[in-house]
Amino acid sequence: MNINITKKVFFFTLLLTSLNMMSQDLGKVAGKISLSGNIPAENISVTLTGTKYSAVTNSNGQYEIKSVKPGSYVIHIRAVGIHTIEDNIVVKANQTTTRNFSLSESQEDLDEVVITKNKYKQDKPSLSLRLQTPVLEIPQNIQIVSGQTLKDQQITSMSDGVIRNVSGAVRLEHWGDLYTNITMRGSQIQAFRNGFNVVSSFWGPLTEDMSFVDHIEFVKGPAGFMLSSGDPSGLYNVVTKKPTGITKGEVSILGGSYDFYRVSLDLDGKLDKKGKLLYRFNGAAQKKGSHRPFEHNDRYVLAPVISYQVNDKTKLTAEYNFQYANMTEVGSYYVFGPASGGYATLPVGFTMTQPGIPDTNIQDHSGYLMFEHKFDDNWKLTAQTSYFKYLQQGYSSWPSVVGPGPVDRDYDGVPEGTLEAGEIIRNVGIWDAESNMYLGQIFVNGKFNTGAVSHKILGGVDLGSKDYEADWGQSHDLDTVDNPFNVNSPNYGPPSNGLPAFDHDTPLSQRAGGLYSSEYAAGYVQDELGFFQNKLRLTLAARYTWISQASSYSEVLEDSHITPRVGVSYSINESLAVYGLYDQAFTPQSGVVREGTVKPLTGNNFELGIKKDWFDGSWNTSLSAYNILKKNELTSDPTSPPGQAYSVVLGEKRAQGIEFDVRGKLLDGLNLIANYAFTESIVLESNVSTIKEGSIVPGYAKHVANAWLNYTVQSGKIKGFGVSLGGTFQDGRQTDTWSAGLQKLPSYFKLDGGLSYETGKVKVTANVFNILDKYLYSGSYYEWLSAYYWQTEAPRNFRVGVTYKF
Known part of the structure; x- marks a missing residue:
């Protein structure tokens, strides 16, 4: 019995030593992938062509492929909506081969591609909402109306049917496509554009034309990260289009x-x-x-x-x-x-x-x-x-x-005359x-x-x-x-x-x-x-x-x-x-x-x-x-x-x-x-x-x-x-x-x-x-x-x- 145990211990020790020696002979490939504007590229697939070695970039655009046998490889960068990149690399034993890549695409362009695949759902708020957290993890009801939604529904202005895409939003005063004035959660909500509160009076702002609008974010309830003062029912934030770097x-x-x-x-x-x-x-x-x-x-x-x-x-x-x-x-x-x-x-x-x-x-x-x-x-x-x-x-x-x-x-209590049913005195006032x-x-x-x-x-x-x-x-x-x-x-x-x-x-x-x-x-x-x-x-x-x-x-x-x-x-x-x-x-x-x-x-x-x-x-x-x-x-x-x-x-x-x-x-x-x-x-x-x-x-x-x-x-x-x-x-x-x-x-x-x-x-x-x-x-x-x-x-x-x- 003791001889068998000794043999087993010796065998496993030899195996672990061999694996350790093998791992010391392996290399590693690591780096960072960025979009135009030096924005980290998340969820980008990185593979060594013809092998099982692969990785996906994290939220910082970083990737790491461990335990790679020494040799020459073709590194392959791909994701939906980007131009595929291939490059030759050499992996050496016990060394890290670092390769960084800068893509011509921008985050806005990748978002647009994602919307094309999933036309009506966006997972992340814009930079103008100031948050770094995906919508799923934010402790608040935030609804995003995508740009593709606006196109499919042929919406031409902020007051032209946008609110059908958000629960509980109504407009009781149409204002003839002059002012939007959206009511939600029982009160009129605040109007924002690119993170700025653009309400200067009850009657504003002029409703945005959709030609320059990328998407619209509805934040329900008070938003301490955005709202200096305003109604606790919420706000909507119009996000305008920005350059993507793609011609x-x-x-x-x-x-x-x-x-x-x-x-x-x-x-x-x-x-x-x-x-x-x-x-x-x-x-x-x-x-x-x-x-x-x-x-x-x-x-x-x-x-x-x-x-x-x-x-x-x-x-x-x-x-x-x-x-x-x-x-x-x-x-x-x-x-x-x-x-x-x-x-x-x-x-x-x-x-x-x-x-x-x-x-x-x-x-x-x-x-x-x-x-x-x-x-x-x-x-x-x-x-x-x-x-x-x-x-x-x-x-x-x-x-x-x-x-x-x-x-x-x-x-003054003295009638000037009497109107019959259907008769009206119309009045026009100046509004400069x-x-x-x-x-x-x-x-x-x-x-x-x-x-x-x-x-x-x-x-x-x-x-x-x-x-x-x-x-x-x-x-x-x-x-x-x-x-x-x-x-x-x-x-x-x-x-x-x-x-x-x-x-x-x-x-x-x-x-x-x-x-x-x-x-x-x-x-x-x-x-x-x-x-x-x-x-x-x-x-x-x-x-x-x-x-x-x-x-x-x-x-x-x-x-x-x-x-x-x-x-x-x-x-x-x-x-x-x-x-x-x-x-x-x-x-x-x-x-x-x-x-x-x-x-x-x-x-x-x-x-x-x-x-x-x-x-x-x-x-x-x-x-x-x-x-x-x-x-x-x-x-x-x-x-x-x-x-x-x-x-x-x-x-x-x-x-x-x-x-x-x-x-x-x-x-x-x-x-x-x-x-x-x-x-x-x-x-x-x-x-x-x-x-x-x-x-x-x-x-x-x-x-x-x-x-x-x-x-x-x-x-x-x-x-x-x-x-x-x-x-x-x-x-x-x-x-x-x-x-x-x-x-x-x-x-x-x-x-x-x-x-x-x-x-x-x-x-x-x-x-x-x-x-x-x-x-x-x-x-x-x-x-x-x-x-x-x-x-x-x-x-x-x-x-x-x-x-x-x-």
Whole structure:
């Protein structure tokens, strides 16, 4: 027995010694692969041709192939969307052969390829969201609308159907494609562009044209890593197109119903042979009519971008966006009816606008300068500044009186006459406006470990100065009491009281009656701690914000606040994560109260969720539940006499709900976007006599469901042929005013669909919207007018587009 044991020990010792001697004779291949801009190339396959030796790059672009027999090999670099690279190498015993590779492709280009394969799902947020974490691991509900989604659905502006791709998002005020104004989780969310808050007033910004938009990120709930001040319901971030380093181009022509014509151009390439100086240029021109007569909205867009790779660590990017809109006066899409009639009592194409009123012209300028510097593979500094200038010269229409009833436009108690049912006195007011925003931010992303705990650090500073001024002080009645506008027999000839003759020449600063300004400074720090090899992630953050606000309607308000943020995310496995979040937001408010001082609005958000990637990440589902509490919100004082616009503190409001989203590739060629949201928002405490506790807060739909299904044939004679079908359903729709009226908004259902065919460099896409030809509208009841108003959507209509890539 002892002899046998001795033999076995000797045998295993000899075997281990032999293996150790063999391993000492082997070599290793290692290195790093970078994209243009010195961005680490992740998930790139590295193989030695004709052998079993292989590796995949990590998040830092690094790879390592161990235990390679000495000899000559061909190293092979490949991944979807990149040009394959091969090179000869020699591996020597007991040595590491180092080979680094720089690819001409950029991350943006690889992302575009991934979207082409999986058209509707993106796994990582943009740089402008400042995070280093995949969406699956972020303890918050973030939904990304990909660029391919925008193309397939033929979306041409931010207000043109984007929200169907995100759970719970609605628009109760259409604003005629002028302003987007999206409501989500019971309140209007903030508008961002490339990480900057671009809201200068309630009415802005001008909705972005999709020609220069890469994708759109919806962040639900407070976002302490982005939001200096704003509503705790969330934000959307429009990410513009950047140079990719690949020379390519695309031109698209689009036409459709109601005199809709559009052409857009996208050019991308290099300005030098080394690929350090890159450019991207996007432009568009659009002529757009309406299903209502005398109404149009024409757009012209220029968006050049230049980036310069100073060295392996430093990059500069300069960008300019210009949008010009020439459109019918704001308010042309509103229709009014008496309280006794309710909604939708006139044809879907009815208009109250007056031919001959000059167009409204808008110029929207925005410029950006970004500096990026990588200290090493783990630390990066980003600094960017931007300037936004908005110029508007135009008009706004709104009725003075809606019949039937007496007319007392002076509010002195003495009627000037009586209007019959269907008779209206239309009014046109001036709306000249100018806005300037100076914004800046600097932030640092870092990674390091303390023992077994990993850290992802985010810290930075936000600075901003915004001002908005407008002239609303000039108005003109188009009609008279003796000769009003009659909706039952409309006369679009010269109005009885003539057209307005407003003063546009006096400098706006001398005649502006509406003035708003704000300045803010904020600092924030966030640490995402990873435990158990990053399976458990704990996010701890805090943000300090100082802000000063002023307006011509209230006293100057200055305040500061610290808002904490705590998030937990746990990966049950590589494709399934659960999370919880507590976050806060605060917004200083402008207003005059009878007693005391105005306090800022504060809000907090509790959120729980689960995220799942299916079938190797082909498609994703997310389910979240939230509870948002808002305190100290101001609302108008119902006891204020005319001309004394006092405010009162409403009290406390609560929004809560459940949201579900699914997006991605179900099968080869079959892609789906679907979502559902249940939302409920009520008043918990009220200081206003006419608003009772338990009252429904205006401005949302209780049930919202959307779906968009696209299938493209993958092989055979009709390869490249695609079909799409999508629908939107809303129920429990609330109006956007506290005066709900006796008639509720009905349920809403819209069905869209389309066909496409792609062969080589050409793709043809055709979509039909509102296939069922339903009378679709939104609206509200205005108590002071004793009238309903509504805005109709177009009846059945179509768009056909051709795209050529070169």
